[in-house]
Amino acid sequence: MKNLVVLGSTGSIGTQTLDVVRDNPELFHVSVLVANRSDELLEKQINEFQPELAVLSDEDAAKRLKSRYSGKTKIMGGREAVIEAAVFPEADTVVTSLMGFAGLEPTMAALEARKNIALANKETLVVAGELVMAKAKEMGCAILPVDSEHCALFQCLQGQDRNAVEKLILTASGGPFRGKQASELTEVTKSDVLAHPTWNMGQKITVDSASLVNKGLEVIEAKWLYGVTYDQIQVVVHPQSIVHSMVQYRDGTVMAQLGCTDMRLPIQYALTYPERVESRFPRVDFYE
Missing domain, CATH: 3.40.50.720 (NAD(P)-binding Rossmann-like Domain)
Structure with missing residues (x-):
């Protein structure tokens, strides 16, 4: 225990x-x-x-x-x-x-x-x-x-040669304003910001996710957790939030961790x- x-x-x-x-x-x-x-x-x-x-x-x-x-x-x-x-x-x-x-x-x-x-x-x-x-x-x-993304990377790295990692791929849902023009965001409300399409999270991280600031923080976190350079970290938008993150190896293999948003x-x-x-x-x- x-x-x-x-x-x-x-x-x-x-x-x-x-x-x-x-x-x-x-x-x-x-x-x-x-x-x-x-x-x-x-x-x-x-x-x-x-x-x-x-x-x-x-x-x-x-x-x-x-x-x-x-x-x-x-x-x-x-x-x-x-x-x-x-x-x-x-x-x-x-x-x-x-x-x-x-x-x-x-x-x-x-x-x-x-x-x-x-x-x-x-x-x-x-x-x-x-x-x-x-x-x-x-x-x-x-x-x-x-963090779901970093837990995903952690699992995809298990049993692998860290020197064979080509890049880490962090996924992002895009938040509630994905596809919106800047002109459409001038009068959004707090409830709009907190209406995350796939995750149910605390208010701070939900706000940070709406602005994508959260993903910037996750890039920095990934650098320190896994000892890679910023050039080895890529962010891709994946609205369904099923693939939580991926690791690409130098032979071209991509390993991903999938799961529900829980x-x-x-x-x-x-x-x-x-x-x-x-x-x-x-x-x-x-x-x-």
Whole structure:
């Protein structure tokens, strides 16, 4: 059984990580839950998963939770508490799904404490990829990508000679505004931006996907995860979002990973690697 720290447990990736835990209670124990300020949802998660520690980075939210919680889970608040959570002694895998730059410091702390990382926070590698990858190598820790595109690349590279890689091919849906002219985008609303055609994600990543900024971040992430140059990374628009990414080798072979648009699949793979376990996730229907 793996003991997990879930950083960002009340966000999109965090809640789907807990879905995976619900489906596999014999494989995972949640040791620590960390959220920003969603104290009511965190309290529900505490009552269900009974972690040893729960942290809210917003100290006022932590005070609210402490004032009404009487269970066995230790409640802490503040930035230093988030770091303490990331290095929790009994945990062996840290799911990093905090939003933006906030994920860097706890990720580095977890690596220093020799924790494996299930990485769902691409900004960590965007802002400090060289430092993070060097620290993982130094400490002998695995960084297992949770992003669907990078999980796909990871799978397509298994058992292959990395020196034989010609290029990595990241797929992009194109978002809700694919094919639109600039003149058509002058009065789009928030709901238009958040209406992603194929993925159900948190608001920040959905906005970044609509502008394609997210794909730029993924290019940077791929460079650091797989040790390639930017010239070896290509982005192609694939509106159906069935092919999650591909690797082209120097002999011309292209290996692709396919699947439905369900983030629980790459989350589960990152948490169970190198094993594959049965799941109830939807399957690709090639007749359709």
